[in-house]
Amino acid sequence: MSTSDSARDLEDIAIRDTRVSDAIDEPMRAMILDILAEEALTASDVHERLADRGVDRTENTVRHHINELRDAGLVDVVRFEEGRGGTTKYYGANTTVLSYSLPESADLAVEEMVDAVQPQIERALGTLTDEYDDEIDEITAEMQPCEHCRTQKYETYVLLTVLRRAFVRAHQDGESATKEP
Numbered sequence: 001m002s003t004s005d006s007a008r009d010l011e012d013i014a015i016r017d018t019r020v021s022d023a024i025d026e027p028m029r030a031m032i033l034d035i036l037a038e039e040a041l042t043a044s045d046v047h048e049r050l051a052d053r054g055v056d057r058t059e060n061t062v063r064h065h066i067n068e069l070r071d072a073g074l075v076d077v078v079r080f081e082e083g084r085g086g087t088t089k090y091y092g093a094n095t096t097v098l099s100y101s102l103p104e105s106a107d108l109a110v111e112e113m114v115d116a117v118q119p120q121i122e123r124a125l126g127t128l129t130d131e132y133d134d135e136i137d138e139i140t141a142e143m144q145p146c147e148h149c150r151t152q153k154y155e156t157y158v159l160l161t162v163l164r165r166a167f168v169r170a171h172q173d174g175e176s177a178t179k180e181p
Contacts, residue, residue: 015160023072024097028055029065033074036093040078043091066091096168121163128159 024030028050035041035049043063050062069075070091078092102110129136140154 015157015164019072020074020095020097023069023074026065026068028057028062029069030097030099031055032062032065032069033093033095033097036075036091037096040090040092042088046091069093124163124166125159128162 031050031053032046035046043066044059046066047059047062050057066075074093074095075091076094077089079090081088136155136158139158143154
């Protein structure tokens with residue numbers, strides 16, 4: 001690495017959770033997650049919604065993909081209904097996958113927003129590292145498969161996971177508050 005490269009400031013962190021990325025490598029699974037984020041549905045209902053989007057697969061194939069998403073922890077069975085001849089499972093997404101790129105024209109506005117929230121984020125990170133340092137160390141120790149992996153950014157990943165999940169909760173709480181009468 002040249003001297004000029006080491007002086008470069010980081011602008012962003014891309015996260016690749018292997019559990020998530022492996023599960024959604026198949027484009028239809030991302031569509032299924034999108035469908036199940038709206039409401040809990042049966043595999044048959046998901047099959048119909050995919051057909052409405054022009055995806056022509058058998059219901060068994062759709063059921064297989066839902067099971068793969070469930071096994072990856074991205075989809076839950078949210079309820080069972082007993083009916084004639086058996087039990088019907090309803091699935092719901094517990095994770096949203098965002099796969100977008102911001103337009104270059106957004107850079108100035110995004111930087112302004114970053115400047116506005118950076119002090120609060122710095123305080124949040126300070127709270128996490130001051131109050132939860134031992135817990136973070138325990139988690140990162142479990143993430144290291146070998147001695148040579150100590151250079152990985154495990155702590156950064158743990159902190160981003162906490163912040164992402166806190167963001168999701170805050171965002172959902174904010175949406176719920178605006179929907180209440």
